[in-house]
Every structure is written in C-alpha cells, then in structure tokens.
Amino acid sequence: MTAPRAPAIAFRIARAPFAACSLFLLAGLILLTGGPPAFAQTAAKAWTPPPPDADLKAALDKAATGSPEALAALADGGRADAQAYAGLLFVVGRGKIPADPPRGCAYAAKAADQRPDAMHLRARCLQYGLTGSAPDLKGAEAAYGRAIQMGYAKSKCGLGQMLMADTATVGRGVALCKEAARAGDGDAQLVVGSAYLTGAVVARDPAEARKWYEMAAKQNPLMAARKLGQLYASGEGGKQDTKKALELWGQAEQAGDQAVCILVADQLFSDITGGRKPGPGAYAFKGGIPMADIEVVELWYQAALERDPRPEVKTRAEYALKVLQSFKTANVSVTKKKTK
Structure with missing residues (x-):
C-alpha cells in the first residue's frame, strides 16, 4: 500500500x-528567560528606552559590527544610557565581541539608579554571580524590586523565576509570573506555560500550558512557537493538528x-x-x-x-x-x- x-x-x-542588526534595535534585550547564558527578553511595556542621540547611535552601530570601543568610551565617560547598553553587550557578548560578564555587570551597576533596564541587569548579575563574586540572592531580590518600582515590567517575572527555584517561595514566584503574564508580558506567558508543561513547580497540565503558549506565541514565536507546535503535533492538552504544528514551526524557524x-x-x-x-x-x-x-x-x-x-x-x-x-x-x- x-x-x-x-x-x-x-x-x-x-x-x-x-543579518547583524544595530545594537540599538536590541535595546530591549534585557534579559534572561531561563538561566545563564540564554539572555533574551524584550523591553518592558511600562518603560521603554529613550531614543539614542547621534553619538550613542553611532557607537551602537559600531558595536554591532564588532567594535565596542566608542560605546565603552561613552560609558566610561559617565553616560548612563551608554553604560546600560555596554552592560548588556559585555554580559552577553556579541559576534566578535567576547562576553565579559564582570565588566558588563560593573557598567550595569553604574547605570542602575538611573535606568530600570540596567537595574534589571544588575539583578541578574547578582542572582547568577556574574559579577565575579558568589551569587547574592538577597541583593538580586532587592534589585528586582527596585526595577519593578522604576517601571520595568520584565523584572516581575524575573523575580518570580528566582523565587520559583526555592520551595519555600515557589508559590509567590508563580503568582508573580502569572500576574505579569496576565498583564501581557510574552516572556512571562512562556514561563508560565513551561511551568505547566513540565510540572516542576506546579501540577502538570498540558491544556493549561497550551493556553499560555498560545498567548506567548503571538508575541514571541522564537521562544514559544516550537513548544506550542509540539503540543499540536502530539495532541497533548487539546486537539491534534499537524498542519497547525507545521505552521507554528515555520514561524519559529523564520524567527x-x-x-x-x-x-x-x-x-x-x-x-x-x-x-x-x-x-x-x-x-x-x-x-x-x-x-x-x-x-x-x-x-x-x-x-x-x-x-x-x-x-x-x-x-x-x-x-x-x-x-x-x-x-x-x-x-x-x-x-x-x-x-x-
């Protein structure tokens, strides 16, 4: 047959x-949905970075091609906006520019009181010991809290993820990520969906996972479409639809x-x-x-x-x-x- x-x-x-895009276009990539070194979050809805002036934009464009000297010079000169971008660049690394987390974390610390994205990055640095010292969870929690107060929405689930790693605070952590997810944070939606899919911190519920992945995939196909497609392909948590799975995987590939x-x-x-x-x-x-x-x-x-x-x-x-x-x-x- x-x-x-x-x-x-x-x-x-x-x-x-x-294609290498300008680092300016990566303005919101602070930070981190899982654990180091996978830094990949988008800008907070409650706060967006102001557009760079000509000097900063030129420095960011040079950094995107592998030459961070101009950006570092602006950061060393005391500009908080340049320090925030330099912090991200050196913590993550990019192309020909190797990661140098302690240097990046130092820049983030300098800009943290003026920029909530830098405060969020500082929290990550403290949480994972990227400063060159041992992890400082209390310091990280305080930095997340301050970033939330400053309007950086991503910090809410960032703090939630850290709390979910401790059995004593897992409930509070899940609640924070759900709160952020309901407010429209695509990365928080992905975190909640993954929590229900794996069953590591909440009771496993593929149908609930599918619901959150559906929301997340509309905003972040790179992170969510693959997992949602797998649920459609297997039929777990809802109807099986291989055509839909292929469509979602196509979106993920293009992303x-x-x-x-x-x-x-x-x-x-x-x-x-x-x-x-x-x-x-x-x-x-x-x-x-x-x-x-x-x-x-x-x-x-x-x-x-x-x-x-x-x-x-x-x-x-x-x-x-x-x-x-x-x-x-x-x-x-x-x-x-x-x-x-």
Whole structure:
C-alpha cells in the first residue's frame, strides 16, 4: 500500500546567518528567560528606552559590527544610557565581541539608579554571580524590586523565576509570573506555560500550558512557537493538528529557532511513510510520492544537519537523508516500470 502523500509545503530554509542588526534595535534585550547564558527578553511595556542621540547611535552601530570601543568610551565617560547598553553587550557578548560578564555587570551597576533596564541587569548579575563574586540572592531580590518600582515590567517575572527555584517561595514566584503574564508580558506567558508543561513547580497540565503558549506565541514565536507546535503535533492538552504544528514551526524557524528544523523534517518524513519516523526497520513506501515532496523533506533535514548543534539531531538527519535517497531511487524505479 502506498504511503499517504506528503504535503508539498514550501517552508523557507534560511541558510545564511541572520543579518547583524544595530545594537540599538536590541535595546530591549534585557534579559534572561531561563538561566545563564540564554539572555533574551524584550523591553518592558511600562518603560521603554529613550531614543539614542547621534553619538550613542553611532557607537551602537559600531558595536554591532564588532567594535565596542566608542560605546565603552561613552560609558566610561559617565553616560548612563551608554553604560546600560555596554552592560548588556559585555554580559552577553556579541559576534566578535567576547562576553565579559564582570565588566558588563560593573557598567550595569553604574547605570542602575538611573535606568530600570540596567537595574534589571544588575539583578541578574547578582542572582547568577556574574559579577565575579558568589551569587547574592538577597541583593538580586532587592534589585528586582527596585526595577519593578522604576517601571520595568520584565523584572516581575524575573523575580518570580528566582523565587520559583526555592520551595519555600515557589508559590509567590508563580503568582508573580502569572500576574505579569496576565498583564501581557510574552516572556512571562512562556514561563508560565513551561511551568505547566513540565510540572516542576506546579501540577502538570498540558491544556493549561497550551493556553499560555498560545498567548506567548503571538508575541514571541522564537521562544514559544516550537513548544506550542509540539503540543499540536502530539495532541497533548487539546486537539491534534499537524498542519497547525507545521505552521507554528515555520514561524519559529523564520524567527531564528535552529532547533525546529528537525521537528518539521520528522513530521514531513512521517507524512510520506505512513506515520514512521527515521529509524531501523521497513517503511510503508512503495513509490508514487512526488519527487518534489521528498526533496522538501530533504531540505529540512539538511537544514537541521547544518544548523542544529545537537549530536543526536545530526545523527538522525544523516540517517534520514540516506533513507530519503533510497525513496528517490524507488520512485525512479516505479516510474520506469510505468513507462514501459
């Protein structure tokens, strides 16, 4: 029996590195949804950084190309706005600029009383010991609290995540993140969704996780669309809808999620093999699948091979590409028989 035909979905395969954008465009990337070093939050809704003047913008543009000297000079000259950006740059690192957390944290400390984004970064520095000293949770809590008072909305769930790590304060932490999530913080929505999906700090509830991921994916497809797509693909917590899963994974890939390529590839592979994923054994493939559909699946496995650093993903992609090549050979054989 011939396997179901694969949908010829023309997802974009982004092979080139993402274009370097001005650091000014990263103004809100302070900070951190999980633990170090994955710094990746957007600007608070209650506070947004003022636009930089010409000198700062020029320094930020140079930093985005790998030359932080002008930005550091402005920061060393006492400008709080430059100190905030320099703090982020050196804590995270960017391209040719290596991370130097103690230096970045020092800049954040200088600007913290004037800029809530810098105060938030200072809280992260204290929480994770990025200053070069041991973690200071009490100091971090105080800094988060001050950033919240200054209008930095991200600090509410930032503090919540820190509190969730302690069994004595987990309830308070969850409540803070839910409060931020209900107010529209996309990263907080992601945190709450993940909490319900994993069941680590609250009772596991995939349906509740799906609800929060749905909200988060509208604001942050890079972080939420992959997980929401997995729930749609499995049917966990609601209806199963592989078409919707593929759409969500496509959004995540376009946003820069390198780990989503293997999910798309495996799903499309399953569509042409009667539900099988790559692995030992026989496949329900007897030819008749349009060559273009097989090539779409190959492109996604090739993207996973090139872009996903996980060894197990590379092994599976290599295996799948060999299987797909055998499918193409079988297709050619079937076509020749039909034309005789």
